[in-house]
């Protein structure tokens with residue numbers, strides 16, 4: 607700081623400037639070298655979104671891309687995301703579809719179950735995921751209470767999910783009884799992903815998270831639901847927690863893709879909740895049988911945060927390389943001012 611500047615700015619306001627939480631230098635963020643081409647290695651501020659371009663730019667996945675994967679019998683990949691980082695990583699990892707599921711009620715908002723989450727809350731999360739997603743086809747869940755009253759209510763909610771949530775399609779739970787609703791939303795030009803089998807929003811009516819379609823009668827009713835949502839115009843249907851054999855037969859009877867979760871590998875695609883499959887949860891948490899844990903994000907975060915804590919306590923962090931240099935001359939001048947001030951006292 608030059609002498610001229612110290613004269614211009616009173617020391618009291620200097621102190622408030624440097625200690626103000628609103629004033630912070632923008633720090634460069636380390637960007638994974640493996641993910642990015644040299645051209646993409648731009649300097650990013652921790653205050654800006656993780657906006658680095660992927661090494662290979664993918665074409666946006668559309669309803670036609672999904673149709674084409676289905677025709678080629680190539681499994682469709684889908685995963686949930688609930689915010690910008692989880693959407694960003696899923697998109698960069700090459701997922702065909704990203705679902706902003708109402709499971710975010712539990713995994714992101716700490717609620718007991720999905721019945722608590724509001725449409726307004728879903729919209730905020732949909733928007734965050736949509737901002738991160740450049741290629742994958744996005745789906746926003748219609749939360750409980752936003753679509754069951756009437757097809758009109760459902761269309762109004764679905765339009766909000768598209769306009770305000772910025773996703774490309776909506777998902778809703780229910781079979782044959784939801785066919786008029788699915789038809790109405792589809793007529794409004796909004797693609798609908800249906801969801802049958804275990805429908806968590808109806809857990810109280812189902813008697814908990816129970817596997818569906820285990821008896822002949824319930825397998826027949828599952829097939830009827832699948833055919834009804836297809837006839838109503840759904841572009842695909844989630845089959846949750848049904849025996850693999852039943853899901854494979856239902857898939858064979860349909861002309862739209864089935865996306866399985868706990869429904870075996872005979873479906874046209876698969877979906878998992880991202881925090882489940884990446885292991886981003888504390889040890890001891892209940893996991894449904896169908897979840898395969900591909901990573902251990904929780905352990906990785908835990909160890910990083912613990913090490914950071916230890917290094918702050920021991921003053922090992924921040925080291926010299928994490929600090930900003932100052933010209934020696936300026937520093938000497940500054941130290942002189944301070945010592946002169948002390949001598950006067």
Ligand SMILES: Nc1nc(=O)c2c([nH]1)NC[C@@H]1CN(c3ccc(C(=O)N[C@@H](CCC(=O)O)C(=O)O)cc3)CN21
Pocket residue numbers: 709712713804806815816817847879882893894895896
């Ligand atoms: N984090 C998370 N992951 C999920 O997959 C998920 C949610 N949350 N919340 C909403 C629903 C609930 N899910 C669940 C939860 C439990 C079972 C479960 O307990 N299944 C028993 C089978 C019991 C039976 O045979 O009826 C199992 O042993 O897996 C299944 C699906 C899947 N969904």
Ligand SMILES: CC(C)C(=O)C(=O)O
Pocket residue numbers: 686705706707708709710747844846867877878879
């Ligand atoms: C598990 C998937 C299908 C879901 O509905 C959700 O995440 O809310």
